[in-house]
Amino acid sequence: MNAEIVLGILIPFIGTCLGAAMVFVLKKEISPNLQKILTGFAAGVMVAASFWSLLQPALESSEQLGSLSFLPAAVGFLVGVGFLLLLDGVTPHMHFNNQDEGPKSGLKRTTKLILAVTLHNIPEGMAVGVVYAGYRAGNAGITAAGALALALGIAIQNFPEGAIVSMPLRAEGMDKGKTFLFGVLSGIVEPIAAAITILAAGMVVPVMPYLLAFAAGAMMYVVVEELIPEMSEGQHSNWGTIAFSLGFVLMVVLDVALG
Numbered sequence: 001m002n003a004e005i006v007l008g009i010l011i012p013f014i015g016t017c018l019g020a021a022m023v024f025v026l027k028k029e030i031s032p033n034l035q036k037i038l039t040g041f042a043a044g045v046m047v048a049a050s051f052w053s054l055l056q057p058a059l060e061s062s063e064q065l066g067s068l069s070f071l072p073a074a075v076g077f078l079v080g081v082g083f084l085l086l087l088d089g090v091t092p093h094m095h096f097n098n099q100d101e102g103p104k105s106g107l108k109r110t111t112k113l114i115l116a117v118t119l120h121n122i123p124e125g126m127a128v129g130v131v132y133a134g135y136r137a138g139n140a141g142i143t144a145a146g147a148l149a150l151a152l153g154i155a156i157q158n159f160p161e162g163a164i165v166s167m168p169l170r171a172e173g174m175d176k177g178k179t180f181l182f183g184v185l186s187g188i189v190e191p192i193a194a195a196i197t198i199l200a201a202g203m204v205v206p207v208m209p210y211l212l213a214f215a216a217g218a219m220m221y222v223v224v225e226e227l228i229p230e231m232s233e234g235q236h237s238n239w240g241t242i243a244f245s246l247g248f249v250l251m252v253v254l255d256v257a258l259g
Contacts, residue, residue: 004144005132008151009194012128013187015155016121019162020183023170030167033239036231038160040240043227044247045157046124046219052255053150054127054216057134057142058209072209079210080123080217087119088225118186120161120226123218124154125190129197130211136198137208149258153251158187 166183231240
């Protein structure tokens, strides 16, 4: 991998690190309204990225199939949703609203919260990896600027996710250094997933449309299963909706301006 691709797959991880660093700046707790805003913004970015940066290139890459050009995108999307559904079911974790998910275990609440965000970061890392793999393979629908736009968009939405991990841990009494470290560790899976995807995709270029759609499906699962319920829960859910709209528009602007 050249330096351009290495930097691209590290950008989202940097966003997580910066978000986790908010533990040194903010108070011990994130208010419910601020959490709705952060979650809604992240959801908006991910929805826009799923279509503009992943599904659209998948459809364009399959145009030679004529009336069946939808097939790779449809199959890949559903497999991506199924993959995250499987991970969700077998990994003990905790949603941002403090509800336990997955099999019962003796893991601490903090560990479950970190696992939850780590689960979210897997499809995001795969999304960046598959787009850069498409660019590396010369896929006509993917440019270097388009891949960078996706990396920047995911980095922006990773910022609140990093804070959502570190701030609750700080509120439970953990020292700032440890909370920052846990926030960083929750995001390390992204560049790893991206690198593995790039290496794997390089060997199976013909299935690139399926991989693009797979990443889109996995990301949309996270949005619908986790982020939208969190941003809509309780009173003042309109703050989450407004933030969702802003995140969506920002990702569209990035994709069009850089793509």
